[in-house]
Amino acid sequence: MGHLKIIDKAAKYVKHKLFDFEEGGHDWLHTFRVWQTTRSLAMHTKCNKTVAELGALFHDIADAKFTNGDETIAIKLTEDWLQQENIEKNIISAVVHIVKHVSWRKQYKYDAIDYPELAIVQDADRLDAIGAIGIARAFSYGGFAKRPIIVPSAEANRLNDMEDTISHFYEKLLHIKDSLHTEHARSLAYERHEFMLQFLNQIHKEISYVYF
Ligand code: ADP
Ligand code: NI
Numbered sequence: 558m559g560h561l562k563i564i565d566k567a568a569k570y571v572k573h574k575l576f577d578f579e580e581g582g583h584d585w586l587h588t589f590r591v592w593q594t595t596r597s598l599a600m601h602t603k604c605n606k607t608v609a610e611l612g613a614l615f616h617d618i619a620d621a622k623f624t625n626g627d628e629t630i631a632i633k634l635t636e637d638w639l640q641q642e643n644i645e646k647n648i649i650s651a652v653v654h655i656v657k658h659v660s661w662r663k664q665y666k667y668d669a670i671d672y673p674e675l676a677i678v679q680d681a682d683r684l685d686a687i688g689a690i691g692i693a694r695a696f697s698y699g700g701f702a703k704r705p706i707i708v709p710s711a712e713a714n715r716l717n718d719m720e721d722t723i724s725h726f727y728e729k730l731l732h733i734k735d736s737l738h739t740e741h742a743r744s745l746a747y748e749r750h751e752f753m754l755q756f757l758n759q760i761h762k763e764i765s766y767v768y769f
Contacts, residue, residue, distance in 0.1 A: 563642060564610050568592070570638060571614045580623070580701040582694035587685060588617055594681035594745075601741040604673035608648055611639070612655030612678040621660070631656050661686075661729065669738040680742035683733045688749025691730055692756055695722055709764055726757060 558566075575585040595613035599606050615638075619631040635656050639649045655675045658665040659682060669676035686694060696706065699722030707723040730753060734746040 558642065560607050563607065563644065564614070566642065567611055567614045567638070571618060574618060574634075580698060582697040582701075583617055583620055583623070587694070588614060590685050590690070591616060591678070591681045594684055595678050598677040598680055598739055598741055602673050602677055602739060604677065605648075605651070608651040608655070609674040609677055611648070611652045612659070612674055613681060615652060615656050616659045616678055616682060618656070628657070676738035677742075680737050680739050683737060684742060684745055684749065687730055687733050687746060688752050691733075691749065692753065695725055695730065698722075699725070707760060707764060723757070723760065726753060 571588060572585050575583075575588060592610060592613040595609050596606075599609045615631070615635040617631075618634050619627075621628045621631070624630050632653055635653055636649060639652060651674060654672070655678050657663075658667075658675060659679050661683070667675070685691065699706065705719060705721045708719055708721040731750070734743065734750045737743050737746055
């Protein structure tokens, strides 16, 4: 089967699987954006486009956050589907390698020269976690996890262990721009990063009355 046909078929399968996913930040439209960004990054990078696009499409097929930490489900779904379509073994193992290691939580260390497809899918996934879309996704996930939006520090001492969604920006989202592998992704990240800083500045300003 040719590249376009297999990608189109995979997209239909993943869309069907993720369409009514209960958390808006990890739904089909997140995967769709990561797929499109991957395609655009792939134009600037020497890589196997089929592996990169399939990796993007399958990267969140069963995120461990929503499977009680079980990481084998995503790998099995990916492998089963690709095998059933008679995809070459070396392509299957490269796509599974992406699904296994794409997550921020894994902190998988590698050289982007060795795995250019993983590097661009990871960059595309990370770009979708910053900027205006990243802000929207963080609060979507925060709402899903029943986290408060922002707990002013005056209140934090009394609500011990209550983690707010704003902390996630300092723990992860503000570090993303320095974790990207490709030059093109870094150029796209700049404006998104600045926008998050502006947003954080504004939200702190708006709730500053709490300190008086
Ligand atoms: P990855 O899928 O690369 O491991 P995550 O699952 O941590 O990355 O992040 C995916 C999306 O979920 C991002 O948009 C991220 O901001 C959001 N997210 C993850 N954890 C939190 C959190 N504790 N609070 C708010 N948003 C979160
Ligand atoms: Ni993702």
